[in-house]
Amino acid sequence: MDGFLLNAIIYILAAIICVPIAKKLGMGAVLGYLLAGILIGPYALGFISNEGEGHDIMHNAEFGVVMMLFLIGLELEPQNLWKMKSLIITVGLTQVLVTAALISGVGIALGLDWRLCLAAGLSMALSSTAIVIQSLKEKNEMGSPGGKMSFGVLLMQDIAVIPILALLPLLAVAAAGVQGDSGSHGILENQPGWIQTLMIFGAIGMVVLLGRFGFGPLLNWVSKTKLRELFTASALLIVVGIAFLMELVGLSPALGTFLAGVILANSPYKHALESDLDPFKGLLLGLFFMAVGATINFTLVVNEATSVISITLGIIILKTLILLVIGKFKKLRLSENLSFALGLSQVGEFSFVTYAFALQLGILTQANSDLLMAVTALTMTATPLLMVVLDKLIQPKLIKESLGNNRKMDENIDGKNKVILIGFGHFGSTLGRFMRANGVEATILDADPDQVDFLRKMGFKVFYGDGTRLELLHSAGAEQAEILISAIDNTEHSLKLVKLCKEHFPHLEVMIRAKNRYDAYEMMEMGVKNVYREHLDTSIRMGEDVLRKLGFRAHTVHRLAKQFKEYDEEALKVLVEYKGNQDEYISKVKKQIEMQESLLSGEQMRKFSMNDHAWDSDVMKDPQK
Amino acid sequence: MRKILVLFAHPKYEHSDANHALIQSIENLENVQIRDLYELYPDFNVNKQEEQEQLFQYDVIVWQHPFYWYSCPPLLKQWIDLVLEYGWAYGPGGVYIQGKYIFNAITTGGSTEVYSHKGRNRYTISEFLRPFEQTAKLCGMHYLPYFHLGGTHRISEPDLLKKADEYRELIIQLRDSELIPIEPNLQNH
Structure with missing residues (x-):
């Protein structure tokens, strides 16, 4: 296939077709991109005629990984990173070392060259940040104990990239210098060791200094021009510049940008940088995964099917087992431990980088590299699928089992509750306490397992899980209940819940917490009668006290x-009716604002609202008039 | 020296010159405590315990209020309903306010003359106040003659001040005199 534009169309089309399908099937975007890559690759439709082309694209698209790490760094404030240090060191380091050791050990035991085994083991110990973070975010599990541990492991793996990349050349030396020319590797190659070390520290120091004192003024200066694209350009300059600097001294560009991100995490430009770079990252990562899909050598996979499949399965099982043990040690509950372990069981995108590097250094042969790449891509493809199986088939059973005993007991004592309360955060817990203080027990659904444990100890009837799932609502007794309360602060989930209830439990009186006026509109439009804006009562109560x-x-x-x-609630109801007709809506809004203003000015006159003649004796004083 | 508790109920005190004058005339007196019920319980959620404890400490109680529809404003009725509890204020064991003195201090828009058998309101004020009188009686309290500030719609500033002084004198007298005469039918003329 020739022509840049045509290629671009093919890639984008493949992505547009495959990713939504994958998402619909519950497989996540990463798998969608991989499938798109396989589809347009040399072994399916053949738009990309050879793996070399795929490799080239992959190499370019690796920059998406660099950007991703910059963005991850931005999310991490140094204090938070420091707070996670025990997690990173105990969980993360254990995982990396034990996994690398075991994989290498198995390889050596099978009689392979130890250098090859070590390189492969270290690479394969790493998991895919992109896949895992993406799926954690999709499932809203970043804050759960398992999610936090996953994040700790991923961070340690990201950090481990430096020593791994530093170690590989040593293996090459040990490989007796087969490779004379190790490729495009920096200006430092022919320098003596101490200069190299010095330069490396110098480069890191420079990143830190620039992050602290250089980027802030630069962004400030650029943002004063009020040209948005210039700001985006500066953001790109920062990332590209650091990546270049790192490559110059032979360090991982990803790690350099990660460091810069962490340093900029406290800057006021954090969110602007995030939003500007996010689309680039998304597109480049998508391209990267498509390239990975396209480079899977299916000839090899077919010819050496047994070894490819057995290695793939072996790696997944090995990694899962190690993580399961770590999770068990850290007292994760079984269901959470399973998703933690399986979620991290694939080989990550960094390994493509390390394979390429190791190939240059002559540690791997082309055949080795192809095999490893196939295995890696397969693990990346397999784990999202396995996660789907785990989430859809195994988890519900596990949750039922773990909650089963208590639930049976509750049923025997007092049957199902009339009220179902979804979400037991600050809002829900206050509500729940109030009801309980008045002898009304609610069936509570919450997505935080620790919270669920705690509540069960307190004697609340609680189900673990996402309250927007139909089965869960069934088991919570939605058929018999009378009132369903949503106290979750996620508007999308609330809306989903409303739809579910309308479809399956039309008899339920739905009462919903809304974040603001706009969410309230949306809910009222869907026919919810009981919408509670979370700030309304508090702000008015505060005004009363003032x-x-x-x-x-x-x-x-x-x-x-x-x-x-009452006036405010009434005004909202009136507005909802006219929202469909934009013109009318706007004039209504205007009218409401005018009304509110007149109300406000009326109140300012100390005689309060003009209509409030309660206990007013002025009119009686001159009855003849 | 007796201790006097004025239970004051006016839903819109900020608009009432008459009640302002009355309250101002007594508010700095020693041993006289004013409880502004609409300020204490804007939501009608009367704290029964607190009110009973307060009530118990005083010897003379004044229900001071405007005379709305021949009765008291609703919060004072709420107070009566909640605080004068069975078993505490009356009934078996309800002995805690026995022997105290109590009376109504009211303001009316209409003049004294309209509250007569020949007047527009057809009954006298003491007849309208019978429910209060009987409430006091049931609780074993001595019901004293009412204090009345009438014609507040047209009252002149000097007259209002004169009336306020009278009120102040009455309160001081109840606080300091050796004996409070109890003549059950005194007010029924």
């Missing part, structure tokens, strides 16, 4: 607050 502190009479303020709240 007025009282200023000397207003308590009862008067109490009545005014009540009126104001």
Whole structure:
């Protein structure tokens, strides 16, 4: 296939077709990109005629990984990183060392060259940051104990890339200098060791210094021009510049940008940088995964099917087992431990980098490298599929089992509750406590397993899990319940819940917490009658206290607050009806604002609302008039 | 020296010159405590325990309020309903406010003359106040003659101040005199 534009069309089309399908099937975007790559690769449709082309694209698209690490760094403030140090060191380091040792050990035991085994073992110990973080985010599990541990492991693996890349040349030396020319590797090659070391420290120091004192003023200066694209360009310059510097001294560009990201995490430009670079990262990563898919050598896979499949399975099983042991040691519950272990069981995208490097150094032969790449791509393809199986088939059973005993007991005592409360955070827990204080028990659903444990100890009837799942609502007794309360602060989940209830449990009275006016609109449009804006009561209550502190009479303020709240709720209902017709909506909004203003100015006149003639004796004083 | 508790109920005190004058005339007196019920319980959620403890400490109680529809504003009724509890204020064991003195201090828009058998309101004020009188009686309290500030719609500033002084004198007298005469039918003219 010739022509840049045509190629671009093929890649983008493949992605646009495959990724949504993969997502629909619950497999996640990464797998979608991999499949798209396989589809356009030499072994399916053949748009990419040879693996070399795929490799080239992959090499270019590796930059997506570099960007991703910059963005990950941005998310991590150094204090937080410091707080995670025990997790990173104990869990992460154990995982990397034990996995690398075992994989290498097995290889050596099979009689392979130890250098090859060590290089492969170290590479394969790493998991795919892109796949894991993506799927954790999709499942909203970043904050769960398992999610945190996954993140710790991934961070350690990211850090481990430096020593691994540093170690590989030593293996090459040990490989008796087969390779005379080790390729394009920096200006430092022919320098003596101490200069190399010095230069490396110098480069890292430079990144730190630039991050601290250089980038801030640069971004500040650029942002003053108010040209958005210039800011984006500066963000790209930072990433590309650091990557270049790192490559110059032979360090991992990904790690350099990660470091710069961490340093910039405290800067006021954090969010602007994130939002500007995110699309680039997304596209490049997508391209990277497509290239990975396209480079899988299916001839090899078919010819050496047994070894490829057995190695793939072996790696997944080995990595999963090691992680399971670590998870067990860290007291993760079984269901969580399984998703933690299986989630991290693939070989990561960094290994493509290390294979390429090791190939240059002559540690791997082309055949080795092809085999390893096939295995890696297969693990990356297999784990998302395995995760789907785990989530859809095994997890529900496990959760049922672990909660089964208690649930049976509850049923025997008092049957199902009339109220189902979804979400037991600050909002939900206050609500739940209030109901309980008045003798109303609710069936509570929460997605945080620790919270669930705690609540069960307190005697609450709690189910673990995402309240927007139909089966869970069934088992929570949605058929018999009368009221369903959503106290979750995620609007999308709330809307999903409303839809579910409408479809499957139309008899339920749905009461919903809304974040703000706009969410409330949306919910009211869907026909929810009971919408509770979370700030409304508190802000008015605070206003009441302000007025009282200023000397207003308590009862008067109490009545005014009540009126104001009713007025505000009423105004919202009126607006909802006109929202469909934009023009009318806007004029309505205007009218409401005018009304609110007149109400406000009326209140300012100390005689309060013009309509409030309660206990007003002025009119009676001159009855003849 | 007796201790006096004024239970004051006015839903819109900020608009009432008459009640301002009355309250101002007594608010700095020694041993006289004013409880502004609408300020304390804007949501009508009367704290029964607190009110009973307060009530118990005083010898003379004043229900001071505007006379709305021949009765008291609703929060004072709420107070009566919640605080004068069975078994505490009356009934078996309800002995805690026995022997205290109590009376209504009211303001009316209409003048005294309209509250007569020949007047527009057809009954006298003491007849309208019968429920309060009987409430006091049931709790074993001595019900004293009411204090009345009438014609507040048209009252002149000097007259209002004169009335306020009268109120102050009455309160001081109840606080300091050796004996409070109890003549059950005194007010029924």
